[in-house]
Amino acid sequence: MVAAEDAGKIGVAERLGIEPNMVVQEIGWDEDVDDDVRAAIEEKIGGDLLDEDTDEVVDVVLLWWREDDGDLVDALMDAISPLAENGVIWVLTPKTGRPGHVEPSEIAEAVPTAGLAQTSTTSISDDWTATRLVSPKSAKSRR
Incomplete structure (x- = not known):
């Protein structure tokens, strides 16, 4: 049973690339x-998630976002700052019917205002959905 649970966790990290x-x-x-x-993500990367105050350049930003968290454009602009050139932002939001949807x-x-492009959306758990955002030049280079 544990192996099946671990496989599900690893699947989440893989779905997020x-x-x-x-x-x-993590913000x-x-x-x-x-x-x-x-x-699952910490297991995949072999370390801890960095908090929002990090000064490091990051490959991926996980932005947990809820309805009453404020201005999404501002949050995305902040999330872009430490992002590597080909980095990805995942906006994690509660699913329909969940508090904070x-x-x-x-x-x-919000995405184009922040200078980003939305590429995909995936379910990552029973309660959360993830939306993938990249800089437009990254989106073009993957075509």
């Missing part, structure tokens, strides 16, 4: 975040 030794920053942590998702249109409106 997270690979060993990547530097991953917006609160008591409602999915600790299994966090543990964010309408997909809110993300879609």
